[in-house]
Structures are given as C-alpha cells and as structure tokens.
Amino acid sequence: MDRLDGIRRRHEASLAATVGSFAQHVIYRSTKDHVCPICGGAKKSGYACCISCSTHQHSPHKALLADTVRIFAYAPMECSGDASHQMTRYMYRYKENRPDSERARAAIEEILVxxxxxxxxxxxxxxxxVAPTAWATIPSTINSPRAGVEHPLHRIVRQVLPSVPEVGLRAAGVKSRSLSPDLFQLEGEYAPNTLRHVLLIDDTWTTGGNVQSAAVALKRAGAQRVTVFCVARVVNYAFCASIGEGVANGFRSLPFRGGNWCPWHCVRES
Known part of the structure; x- marks a missing residue:
C-alpha cells in the first residue's frame, strides 16, 4: 500500500503540474445550493438536481441509469483566451491532428491514470x-465524421487499462443531448462476471444524454452496476448567470483542489 501511495503521489504531483494552473475540480455540493449532486452542473436553488439530470431521473428508464457519476474538471462552454478555459481547448484539441494535440492527449492520459x-x-x-470488471467508452454516432474510426479516447483508455476487459458499444443512431435508450447497443455477448461492474468513460458531459443512454444499454444487456467517469463537465456561464446572482462567478472561481483530491470520495486527502 505504501508503494502504491508513493506512485499515486508522484502522478498527482505530475497531474497538478500539467493541469493545475487552469483545471477546476468538479464539485457536487455548495453552500448556495446551485450545484447538481449528480453531475456537478449548475441548477436552480430549491431543485434537487439540474434540468437534464431531473429529466433523466423522471424517465421510465430511471432504474437503468448510471449508479455513480464522477467528473474530473469543468470546461467552460465559452472558450476564450483566459487561462481558465484551457481545459475546454484541450477537450477539442486532443481529437485533432495539430502541433499541440499531443500535449492535450498526454494530459487526458495523465488524468485517467x-x-x-x-x-x-x-x-x-x-x-x-465491487471493483470494475470491465470498461466501455462512448462510440462515435453514425452521423459523426469519426464514424467507423477508432475514437481518440478509446485509444487512450485501451492503453491505460490494457488488462481490464472491454465491453464494446456501437451506435445505432445519431447523437442526441436527450436520453435515447436505443442509441447504443453492445457489440457481442459478455459473461455475467464481465458485466458485473462496467466503468463507462467519456470525454465530455454536457447534458449527460449520451452517457446515460449508454448506461441504459449496458444495464439492458445485463450490467449489474455502471460507474461513469468523464474528463470534463461543460459549464455554461450564461445559464449560470440566468439562475441566480453570483452563480456564474461562483463557478468561475472554483479552484484546482490539489493533487491529493480524490474525485471518488470528494475529499482532500492528507
């Protein structure tokens, strides 16, 4: 355990050096009641969760949604020249073939490791x-320019988790921001032990529609538990400003909580 802690501390220090100057850790609670406890997005005060998560929770497929959702950092929807918007630029650039794309891909790999x-x-x-028994990523939908080509995130996860079985997903429709239970299907059949706990990984959570649609597909196929991990949670400052005074600034001022922050327990470790 001491050896693992030492390795993790070194990686946490490396991650802090890589993204600590601009990344803002996602939070799931706030004193002003404007944070969705499911996805960390902005919500109106007095409501249990954000509009999108509320829609998912009130759908006929509630029992098939992901059991746990964790997201690493916020990515502002409005990508300006501010240093705090570097996370947004990384989420675009890691998919592209340009001189600074490799740096973005390396950062995402460091986050996943x-x-x-x-x-x-x-x-x-x-x-x-119950530890994860398999992993899956969200495939490109059939109308995507990347349809039929390995998604950059899939390539990174395949390298990061080489000894963990993969549960393949394929798109059966076009991308949608709403919950679409028939959007994804499993490629092939999998043993019950493989489907016991699937770690579902995506790059960006906007409304959660695609991720939750994939969770529904996995559970329909027999997955007993689905845990979601996304690299970035899109935050719309204009929407934040519309739901309450100071909400946008509250999200803008969120810090990187340090390399010793555990996104799963939502605590800073000593």
Missing amino acids: TELVLRWGCIKEVSGG
Whole structure:
C-alpha cells in the first residue's frame, strides 16, 4: 500500500503540474445550493438536481441509469483566451491532428491514470465493495465524421487499462443531448462476471444524454452496476448567470483542489 501511495503521489504531483494552473475540480455540493449532486452542473436553488439530470431521473428508464457519476474538471462552454478555459481547448484539441494535440492527449492520459488506475480501490469503495470488471467508452454516432474510426479516447483508455476487459458499444443512431435508450447497443455477448461492474468513460458531459443512454444499454444487456467517469463537465456561464446572482462567478472561481483530491470520495486527502 505504501508503494502504491508513493506512485499515486508522484502522478498527482505530475497531474497538478500539467493541469493545475487552469483545471477546476468538479464539485457536487455548495453552500448556495446551485450545484447538481449528480453531475456537478449548475441548477436552480430549491431543485434537487439540474434540468437534464431531473429529466433523466423522471424517465421510465430511471432504474437503468448510471449508479455513480464522477467528473474530473469543468470546461467552460465559452472558450476564450483566459487561462481558465484551457481545459475546454484541450477537450477539442486532443481529437485533432495539430502541433499541440499531443500535449492535450498526454494530459487526458495523465488524468485517467491518476484518477482511474491509481484510484481503483477508491472506485471499489464507493461501489459497494465491487471493483470494475470491465470498461466501455462512448462510440462515435453514425452521423459523426469519426464514424467507423477508432475514437481518440478509446485509444487512450485501451492503453491505460490494457488488462481490464472491454465491453464494446456501437451506435445505432445519431447523437442526441436527450436520453435515447436505443442509441447504443453492445457489440457481442459478455459473461455475467464481465458485466458485473462496467466503468463507462467519456470525454465530455454536457447534458449527460449520451452517457446515460449508454448506461441504459449496458444495464439492458445485463450490467449489474455502471460507474461513469468523464474528463470534463461543460459549464455554461450564461445559464449560470440566468439562475441566480453570483452563480456564474461562483463557478468561475472554483479552484484546482490539489493533487491529493480524490474525485471518488470528494475529499482532500492528507
């Protein structure tokens, strides 16, 4: 355990050096009641969760939604020249073929290694003592320019989790921001032990429609538990400003909580 802690501390320090100057850790509660406890997005005061998550929770497919959702950092929808918007630029650039794309891909790989591989035990602890038995990523939908080509995130996850079985997903429709239970299907059949706990990984959460649609597909196929991890949660400052005074500034001022922040337990470790 001491050796694992040492390795994790080194990776946490490396991650802090890579994204600590601009990344803002996602939070799931706030004193002003403007943070959705499911996805960390902005919500109106007095409501249980944000509009999108509320729609998912009140759908006929509620029992098939992801059991746990964790997201690493916020990515502002309005990508300006501010340093705080670097996370947004990374989420675009890691998919592209340009001189600075490799830096963005390396940052995402560092995030996945630190928050998934080196926190495997934390995922197990928040999942009823059951560690992930497989992983899956969201495939490109059939109208995407990347349809039929390996998604950059899939390539990174395949390299980060080489010894963990993959559950393949394929798109059966076009991308939608709403919950679409028939949007994804499993490629092939999988043993019950493989489907016991699927770690579903995506790059960006906007409304959660695609991720939750994939969770529904996995559970329909027999997955007993689905845990979602997304690299970035899109935050719309204009919407934040519309739901309450100071809400937008509250999100803008959120810090990077340091390399010792556990996104699974939502605590800073000593």
